[in-house]
Amino acid sequence: MFCLSGDVTRPGLYEVRFGFTFRHLLYDLAGGVRAGKRMKAALFGGAAGAFTTEADLDVRLSFEDLRAAGLPLGSGVITVFDENRDMRDVLLRLTRFFNEESCGKCFPCQMGTRRQYEIMQRVMDGIVYAGDAASLKDVGWTMTDSSLCGLGQTAASALLSAMRLWPEIFEPQADAIQISPDRK
Amino acid sequence: MSQHVTLTIDDQKATVPAGITILKAAQQLGISIPTICYHNYCTANALCRICVVEIEGGRVLAASCIAQVSEGMAVKTRTQRVTTARRTILEMLATTVDLSESPEILGYLQDYQAKPSRFCDAERREPDVIDDNPMYIRDYSK
Numbered sequence: 001m002f003c004l005s006g007d008v009t010r011p012g013l014y015e016v017r018f019g020f021t022f023r024h025l026l027y028d029l030a031g032g033v034r035a036g037k038r039m040k041a042a043l044f045g046g047a048a049g050a051f052t053t054e055a056d057l058d059v060r061l062s063f064e065d066l067r068a069a070g071l072p073l074g075s076g077v078i079t080v081f082d083e084n085r086d087m088r089d090v091l092l093r094l095t096r097f098f099n100e101e102s103c104g105k106c107f108p109c110q111m112g113t114r115r116q117y118e119i120m121q122r123v124m125d126g127i128v129y130a131g132d133a134a135s136l137k138d139v140g141w142t143m144t145d146s147s148l149c150g151l152g153q154t155a156a157s158a159l160l161s162a163m164r165l166w167p168e169i170f171e172p173q174a175d176a177i178q179i180s181p182d183r184k
Numbered sequence: 185m186s187q188h189v190t191l192t193i194d195d196q197k198a199t200v201p202a203g204i205t206i207l208k209a210a211q212q213l214g215i216s217i218p219t220i221c222y223h224n225y226c227t228a229n230a231l232c233r234i235c236v237v238e239i240e241g242g243r244v245l246a247a248s249c250i251a252q253v254s255e256g257m258a259v260k261t262r263t264q265r266v267t268t269a270r271r272t273i274l275e276m277l278a279t280t281v282d283l284s285e286s287p288e289i290l291g292y293l294q295d296y297q298a299k300p301s302r303f304c305d306a307e308r309r310e311p312d313v314i315d316d317n318p319m320y321i322r323d324y325s326k
Contacts, residue, residue, distance in 0.1 A: 107220075107232045108269070111276035118305040135302050142272040145245045145265050146233040153244060 002061065003075075006043075007034045007082035018062035025061060026080065037082035041165070045074030047094050048154035050161035051087075072157070088124050088169055091162055095120040098155040109152030112143040116159060123169065133163060133170040191257040206248035206259055207235060217261055218270065218292050220277075222249045234270055234292070238263045245269060271296040279306035282326045 002025060005011045009031030016025060022042070026032060033039050041051050049072045052059075059069045066073050081090060099117040104110040116139055119132055140156030147153045163170060190199045193210050200209045205228070210217050221232035230247035237248045240258035245265060260266070274293050278300035283289050293300070314322040 105231055107234070107273050107277065111273075111280050114280075115276055115303055115306060118303075118307065122305055129304075131302050138268060138272045139276070141265075142269045146236045146247075146269040146273070147244075148230065148233070148247075 001076055003077045004030050004080070005077070006080040007037065007039075007085070008032075008080050009034050016061070019060050019065075021058050021060055022078070023057040025078075026057070033080060033082050035082075037084065039080055040083045040085055041081045041087060041090075043079040043081070043090075043158060044077075045072035045157075046077040046079070047097050048072075048151075048157055049074055049077070050157055051165055052161075053165060087162060087166055088120075091159055091169075092117075092120045092124045094158050098151070101151060102155070103149075103151070106146075106148035106152060108143050109147045109149075109155060112139045112147075112152070113155050115139050116156065120159075126173065128170055128172045130172040132172070133167070136160075136163065136170070189253050189255050189257075191253050191255070191259065193259045194261055200253055203252055206237060206239075206246070206251050206253055206257075209253050210237075210248065210259075210261060215261055217248050218295075219249060220289060232273070234273055236266060236269055237261045238266055267296060271298050274298040275300045275303060276306075279303040280309050281324075282308075285326055 002014045002016060003012075004014060004025065008026065011030070014025060014029055016029070039054055041053055042056070043049055043051050044066070052071055056069060056071065059065055059071065063073060081087070095113070095117040098113040102109045102113040116136065119136060123132065136159060140160045143152045143156050147155070187202055188199050189202045190197065191209065192198070193206070193213055193215055196213050196215070198209055198213050200212060207217055207219070207222070217235050217237065219232070219235045222228050222235060228249040230250045233247055235248045236245035238260045239246050239251070240260070274289070274296055275298045277283070277289070278293060278298065308325070310325045314324070
């Protein structure tokens with residue numbers, strides 16, 4: 001059972017056999033991206049998952065194929081974002097989610113989710129400092145490696161994948177200028 | 185089952201009583217691992233995660249204050265993953281609470297070359313002091 005949500009013509013639960021491609025699920029079954037737009041990103045595995053782009057449309061939906069492609073599946077949730085979405089806003093919501101959901105027991109997650117969220121809030125305001133990418137990577141990998149439970153271990157997963165796909169989001173600005181949401 | 189276990193810590197072989205933690209085994213070898221939430225007379229609950237070490241074959245790092253030794257285990261107490269995690273936890277801690285009365289932790293900040301100033305947006309935790317009994321005062325901002 002795959003749960004397809006986001007900018008999709010027919011979002012919902014789709015029961016398909018393992019092995020069909022993501023393209024088949026999105027375009028043949030779910031009517032493609034809403035309003036005929038292009039897909040900018042898809043988040044596999046929910047908030048604790050990872051982003052990918054059109055480059056992975058032909059990946060077969062099975063645990064083995066997705067693992068080989070470096071993508072998580074989790075409970076089968078795929079969220080699609082169209083070309084007009086500002087990924088910084090998506091990342092802000094994800095980091096805010098983890099900041100609120102962290103139970104607060106272990107140090108790396110209780111503080112790391114907070115630090116992630118604080119940096120993302122400022123980036124959303126258009127202010128990016130030179131050390132931000134490195135700080136997010138260190139916080140992200142620390143949580144992944146040393147958290148007490150799976151929440152902390154996946155709290156940085158989506159953000160780290162976004163940093164690989166769209167490094168320009170974290171390119172430092174000389175002064176506080178608004179970054180246009182028009183990114184490819 | 186034998187009462188003893190042989191493992192390597194930082195390439196040093198050791199035979200230690202079965203059931204002890206990696207932290208204790210390391211101490212026997214003279215290898216020191218930093219701790220914050222651990223105390224000899226309290227039950228370890230592995231919350232600060234500063235004592236994490238890398239066990240060969242493990243997916244994530246293990247908290248040495250509770251992880252028990254096992255036969256043939258290969259432990260590294262100071263790899264890149266370990267020092268990055270410890271340094272980052274220290275940097276986050278220094279920007280969250282007041283460490284001025286924690287000389288041991290301030291020492292760790294030096295050891296791991298922590299630079300707390302990287303987290304300039306961090307919100308300090310400053311709850312009110314709790315003075316509700318005649319035995320001790322609780323100041324959770326420290």
